[in-house]
Amino acid sequence: MLTSSTNKVQRVRPRDIYKCISQLTEDVQRLQSSLAKVQEASAATISRLEEQLEQRAMTIARLEARLDTQRDYEELKREVR
Helix, strand or coil: CEECCCCCEECCCHHHHHHHHHHHHHHHHHHHHHHHHHHHHHHHHHHHHHHHHHHHHHHHHHHHHHHHHHHHHHHHHHHHC
């Protein structure tokens, strides 16, 4: 039994309870499916970003090595003069 705002007692029919439970079950299944899709998309995005990060780290390391080589060259030039 549920109490309405006018303090009258209303009877809830079992059929209505089952209908509500069925609707809630469908909602939960739909939300779980949506969550799974979002998790898959997030995992793919994270993987792609990690790959980009690794590539950029390699680029930075390569450029740092070029800078070191250039510094060595500049130092040798100064020594020769």
